[in-house]
Amino acid sequence: MERTEVVLGNVRGEIQLFSDDKKAGKMDISVIGDKLTVYHTEVNEEFEGRGFAKILLEKLVGYAREHHLKIVPLCPYVHAQFKRHPDEYNDVWLKEQM
Secondary structure (H helix, E strand, O other): OOEEEEOOOOEEEEEEEEEEEEEEEEEEEEEEEEEEEEEEEOOOHHOOOOOOOHHHHHHHHHHHOOOOOOEEEOOOHHHHHHHOOHHHHHHOOOOOOO
């Protein structure tokens, strides 16, 4: 059984994924104002190949939508998913203005 938690300190925190009460992966994030920055996604080796990164991404996006935040995808995984599926994430993706 998988479950996710969002753990935030003053600014920085994690989205954590547990499988049978064992930490399976996490996303390093920060929230400042209306911006949620995601820095890194990590799935522990023993849990790779089970779609856990996608579960973390879904939690991240759901959290951003629930709290009316825009996501700054510094994490290569998240950025790649946003680029592959722009219509799915357009409402939460903060695209930097060049």
